[in-house]
Amino acid sequence: METVGLEAIERQFQRGLRWLRFSPEIEANYCREFAEHRIRRAPLWAVVGTVIYDLVFFGDATMVPDQLDALIFVRFAIFTPFAVLATALVLKWRSARNYDILSLAVVLLGGSLPMLVAMHSTSEHLFIYQTGNVATFLFLVVGLRPRFPAVLVGLVSLCAIHLTLCAQISSFDGISYQGLVTFYITISVFLALGAYFQEHADRMNYLNRIRATSLHQQLEIQSERDELTGLLNRRSLARVERELWTSDDNWSVFVVMLDIDRFKLFNDVHGHLDGDDCIRAVARAIVANSDARSTVFRFGGEEILILTPDLSCNEAAAMAERIRSSIETLAIPHRGLTPVGVVTASLGIAGGQTQEVSLQDLLCRADQALYDAKKLGRNRVSTASLTTLQRIS
Numbered sequence: 035m036e037t038v039g040l041e042a043i044e045r046q047f048q049r050g051l052r053w054l055r056f057s058p059e060i061e062a063n064y065c066r067e068f069a070e071h072r073i074r075r076a077p078l079w080a081v082v083g084t085v086i087y088d089l090v091f092f093g094d095a096t097m098v099p100d101q102l103d104a105l106i107f108v109r110f111a112i113f114t115p116f117a118v119l120a121t122a123l124v125l126k127w128r129s130a131r132n133y134d135i136l137s138l139a140v141v142l143l144g145g146s147l148p149m150l151v152a153m154h155s156t157s158e159h160l161f162i163y164q165t166g167n168v169a170t171f172l173f174l175v176v177g178l179r180p181r182f183p184a185v186l187v188g189l190v191s192l193c194a195i196h197l198t199l200c201a202q203i204s205s206f207d208g209i210s211y212q213g214l215v216t217f218y219i220t221i222s223v224f225l226a227l228g229a230y231f232q233e234h235a236d237r238m239n240y241l242n243r244i245r246a247t248s249l250h251q252q253l254e255i256q257s258e259r260d261e262l263t264g265l266l267n268r269r270s271l272a273r274v275e276r277e278l279w280t281s282d283d284n285w286s287v288f289v290v291m292l293d294i295d296r297f298k299l300f301n302d303v304h305g306h307l308d309g310d311d312c313i314r315a316v317a318r319a320i321v322a323n324s325d326a327r328s329t330v331f332r333f334g335g336e337e338i339l340i341l342t343p344d345l346s347c348n349e350a351a352a353m354a355e356r357i358r359s360s361i362e363t364l365a366i367p368h369r370g371l372t373p374v375g376v377v378t379a380s381l382g383i384a385g386g387q388t389q390e391v392s393l394q395d396l397l398c399r400a401d402q403a404l405y406d407a408k409k410l411g412r413n414r415v416s417t418a419s420l421t422t423l424q425r426i427s
Contacts, residue, residue, distance in 0.1 A: 038063060040248045043241065051237055054182050054230070064240055065130035072179065073128050079177050080121040084114055087144060090166060094148075097159035101151050108147040116143060134184035137174065138191070145170035145192050149199045160205060164214070167196050168221065175225045185229040189222040260332040262310055263317035267332060271339075274329055275393045278343055288350035288385040289393075290340040291400040292320065292357065295378045295412040297336040299370035312366055312377055319360040325353050339397075347385065354381045354415045362413065378413035380404055385418075 038060055046057055056064055087109065094105040120136045145167055152163060174180075174188045200206060200214055258270035266274075278285055294300070294316060301309040313336060320338055321330055328342040340357070342350065358381055366377040382403025384396045399418035407416035 038244055038248065040245070040252060043245045043248060046241060047245075051234055054233055054237065056237070056241075060241070060244075063244070064237065067240070068181070069128050069130040069133055072130075072133050073124055076121050076124055076133075080117055083140075083144075083173055083177060084117045086169070087117075088114060090148075093163070093166065097163040098152050098155040098157045100157060101155045104151045105148060108151055113144055113147055116140070130181060134180040137178040137180040138184055138188050141170050141174040141178070141188055142191055142195065144173075146195045146199070149196060153199050153203050156205070158205075160203065161210060164196070164200060167192070168218075171218075171221060171225060175229050179229075179232075182230055182233045186226055189226055193218050193222050263314055263332050265317055265321070265330050265332045265338070268334065271331055271341075271393075274341060279388050279393060281388070284387050284389040285343045286345065286385060287341065287343050287388055287393075287396065288345050288347075288383060289396040289400040290342075290350070290354050290357070291333070291382045291384075291397070291404045292338045292340070292379050293381075293404055293408070294336040294361075295380055295408070296368065296370060300368055300377065303368075303370040315364055315366060316361055316377070316379065319364060320357050323353070323356045323360045325349070328353075339400075345385075350383055350385060351415065351417065354383055357381065358413065358415055380407035380412050381415045382407055383415065383417045 042057060042059060046060055049057075055061060091106060091109060094109075095102055098105065117140055120140050124133055124136045149164060149167065152160060155163075157163070171189065171192055174192070175185055179185075180188070196218060197215055200211060206214070258266055258273070260267045278287060294312070297309070297312075300312060304312075313332075317330070317332070317338065320340065324330055324340055325342050325345060327344060328340050331339040331341070333339040340353075342353070345353070358379060361379045362376060364377065368375050368377050382400045382405070384399035384403060386396055403416045403418040407414050410416065
């Protein structure tokens with residue numbers, strides 16, 4: 035199922051479901067789920083419905099024996115193959131529209147065939163026999179359960195076909211026929227209302243379910259994001275670690291640890307609001323200049339971590355230098371420096387193979403490299419173990 039935005043779901047709740055329709059994006063998802071759910075059960079209903087339909091043969095033999103041969107033909111030679119074909123077609127071309135169309139075709143054919151034959155019978159039991167058509171109404175609404183417009187078309191069509199054929203039977207007097215009209219219209223109205231409210235409940239349940247799913251996904255995303263910068267937080271680092279270190283592949287992974295130079299002094303001089311703006315600007319520069327394979331985390335305070343798999347030593351060093359240069363190029367004034375300068379950052383790099391070194395080891399080595407960069411004068415890139423990095427490049 036494609037993800038639907040929470041805003042679209044909330045707008046749908048506000049609009050309601052008076053006409054049993056969602057907005058186009060939600061309706062498309064609902065129809066796909068509806069089709070899969072109904073079509074999974076189509077073979078079961080095909081078997082059950084066809085067996086029951088054919089077993090009515092015994093009723094044919096008892097109540098309209100004078101038309102038995104014709105009824106055997108329409109049940110076994112026409113309807114049964116058609117039901118099998120309809121099931122095969124809906125299994126091949128899966129869509130809510132196709133399911134609705136084939137459901138209508140099955141019930142309309144199944145309801146009209148016996149009456150087309152039986153209307154020529156002279157049996158005294160013909161009035162009782164025709165009441166069996168109620169099962170077709172029930173099978174449409176309770177068994178097949180297409181969408182409500184199809185249910186409505188099916189009930190109206192079944193009523194029209196059945197009452198038209200019954201009107202041609204000379205043995206039914208006016209009172210009997212009026213009784214049939216009242217009975218079939220009444221049952222159709224009740225079945226239509228039931229189908230409407232059932233689909234309304236189904237759609238509301240679907241809407242509530244996708245809203246709950248969307249809220250859960252949103253909470254998961256928010257729980258892994260730093261509120262200030264939008265970067266991933268330390269909590270998400272464990273997930274990324276599992277993805278890389280539990281893989282069968284022996285990845286070469288580089289960790290770049292970045293710290294904004296003299297940031298505490300920046301906060302003291304400029305204030306925390308400007309400090310927040312500074313961190314956000316630095317974070318944007320890091321994301322813009324990181325490798326496409328990189329994952330960027332706010333590691334804590336002014337520390338930012340870049341984790342990148344499948345890089346060479348030279349590529350990792352070039353990326354770190356690109357990030358360092360882009361931060362300096364931002365030219366964010368730092369009035370705490372003497373003379374006044376701009377905000378810069380120091381970076382430490384560490385790398386290794388996932389099957390040879392743990393993430394914790396890489397973090398420790400990158401942190402040590404960062405310390406070395408600061409000790410050497412800040413605004414520079416330092417590597418934890420040059421010989422190791424050269425070996426895996």
